[in-house]
Amino acid sequence: MIRNEVFSCFVFYAVLLVTKMYVIAIITGQVRLRKKAFANPEDAMRHGGLQFHREDPYVERCRRAHLNDLENILPFLFLGAIYSLTGPSLTVARVHFLVFFLGRLLHSAAYLFALPAPTRSVAYSVAQMPCISMAVQILISVAVYA
Amino acid sequence: MIRNEVFSCFVFYAVLLVTKMYVIAIITGQVRLRKKAFANPEDAMRHGGLQFHREDPYVERCRRAHLNDLENILPFLFLGAIYSLTGPSLTVARVHFLVFFLGRLLHSAAYLFALPAPTRSVAYSVAQMPCISMAVQILISVAVYA
Amino acid sequence: MIRNEVFSCFVFYAVLLVTKMYVIAIITGQVRLRKKAFANPEDAMRHGGLQFHREDPYVERCRRAHLNDLENILPFLFLGAIYSLTGPSLTVARVHFLVFFLGRLLHSAAYLFALPAPTRSVAYSVAQMPCISMAVQILISVAVYA
Numbered sequence: 001m002i003r004n005e006v007f008s009c010f011v012f013y014a015v016l017l018v019t020k021m022y023v024i025a026i027i028t029g030q031v032r033l034r035k036k037a038f039a040n041p042e043d044a045m046r047h048g049g050l051q052f053h054r055e056d057p058y059v060e061r062c063r064r065a066h067l068n069d070l071e072n073i074l075p076f077l078f079l080g081a082i083y084s085l086t087g088p089s090l091t092v093a094r095v096h097f098l099v100f101f102l103g104r105l106l107h108s109a110a111y112l113f114a115l116p117a118p119t120r121s122v123a124y125s126v127a128q129m130p131c132i133s134m135a136v137q138i139l140i141s142v143a144v145y146a
Numbered sequence: 147m148i149r150n151e152v153f154s155c156f157v158f159y160a161v162l163l164v165t166k167m168y169v170i171a172i173i174t175g176q177v178r179l180r181k182k183a184f185a186n187p188e189d190a191m192r193h194g195g196l197q198f199h200r201e202d203p204y205v206e207r208c209r210r211a212h213l214n215d216l217e218n219i220l221p222f223l224f225l226g227a228i229y230s231l232t233g234p235s236l237t238v239a240r241v242h243f244l245v246f247f248l249g250r251l252l253h254s255a256a257y258l259f260a261l262p263a264p265t266r267s268v269a270y271s272v273a274q275m276p277c278i279s280m281a282v283q284i285l286i287s288v289a290v291y292a
Numbered sequence: 293m294i295r296n297e298v299f300s301c302f303v304f305y306a307v308l309l310v311t312k313m314y315v316i317a318i319i320t321g322q323v324r325l326r327k328k329a330f331a332n333p334e335d336a337m338r339h340g341g342l343q344f345h346r347e348d349p350y351v352e353r354c355r356r357a358h359l360n361d362l363e364n365i366l367p368f369l370f371l372g373a374i375y376s377l378t379g380p381s382l383t384v385a386r387v388h389f390l391v392f393f394l395g396r397l398l399h400s401a402a403y404l405f406a407l408p409a410p411t412r413s414v415a416y417s418v419a420q421m422p423c424i425s426m427a428v429q430i431l432i433s434v435a436v437y438a
Contacts, residue, residue, distance in 0.1 A: 001377055014370065014374075015431055018367045022420065022423070029413075039356060042408055046408070067213075067359075070362055070366070071167070071171060074366055075223075078223045079164060114187070116188055116191075117191065117192035120186075121189075131168070139162075141154075142154040207332070225310060231293055262334055262338070263332075266335075277314070
């Protein structure tokens with residue numbers, strides 16, 4: 001499976017996107033420390049006192065970016081893996097993965113830098129297109145068995 | 147793998163459920179536009195001004211429905227795939243997938259239409275049963291190797 | 293695949309972690325009932341009235357623990373599966389899975405019992421180490437194809 005070219009191509013972009021999600025988690029933690037805004041009283045106690053058990057608009061922005069990744073990148077990990085097994089051409093598959101990858105990179109950048117609307121929505125919509133295409137192709141592949 | 151009947155049956159329901167999650171995301175976006183309630187100031191600016199950077203109870207309801215899907219449908223994508231590889235009978239497997247599928251459809255409907263309690267909790271519990279059954283069967287299958 | 297020793301070892305810990313996530317969901321529900329703090333008006337109505345449609349600090353703590361699991365355990369389900377297919381030695385692989393497993397157990401305990409900082413952050417960081425190691429090894433494996 002790992003020697004299948006399409007599957008390996010998918011894995012490459014998928015792992016980069018998982019790494020990107022981890023980076024957003026690290027950024028969130030760093031912003032919490034810098035802004036002194038902690039979700040838990042025990043964290044606030046360690047960093048100066050209970051007054052820092054509070055919300056911060058930029059921390060919330062990071063959390064929304066992360067949650068949106070969970071909503072979109074995690075389903076891609078499933079769809080991309082299954083789609084790779086349906087025997088698509090490497091070129092067509094690579095376009096699917098690359099459009100999703102670039103769309104999600106732009107989405108994160110648009111979120112973290114608060115780029116003017118509709119940059120973020122456009123990035124989200126562009127990245128959804130290969131996902132819907134993969135979902136349809138998978139359903140066609142398995143419909144005969146289901 | 148994709149030619150395995152049980153696996154294909156799983157993939158069929160799994161992709162429909164991923165699509166259902168995407169639909170909830172689209173509904174959330176449409177409700178935000180209709181109710182003029184945006185999570186980000188840059189979105190509010192584009193749609194009439196910063197006063198629309200606000201929460202709305204129905205938007206929050208859509209978000210809870212979506213989050214509950216992440217908590218339940220995403221683990222199913224894993225459990226169902228592994229369970230399919232343990233060699234269950236097609237009929238038994240299909241019952242597992244179908245119960246989960248119908249339970250999660252009812253859960254979304256109960257959430258979005260705010261059906262009286264305990265409709266939503268019952269739907270959640272019914273959908274968890276095949277998941278627990280699959281988890282137990284997988285653990286039995288791999289226990290000899292672990 | 294299910295007869296591959298490394299893959300089976302991965303599946304064993306992965307399914308235990310999914311079960312752990314389900315337990316956190318059950319705990320959250322029980323705390324909501326005990327504290328009478330419901331996210332939905334229809335649930336509050338069933339349990340005494342709309343005044344119980346409210347937030348509770350401990351319910352929010354449970355929800356943060358659950359969300360952190362989504363952010364970390366779900367990507368592990370992907371990374372661990374792919375890593376198992378890259379042909380690592382069983383001993384090295386088992387160390388990866390076990391460190392992640394124990395780190396996430398400690399993370400949940402630290403969250404639910406509000407253990408003093410930095411217990412929870414240390415548990416999170418320890419559990420991230422095998423994930424980063426797996427991500428790097430996967431990227432090296434597939435780089436020739438991507």
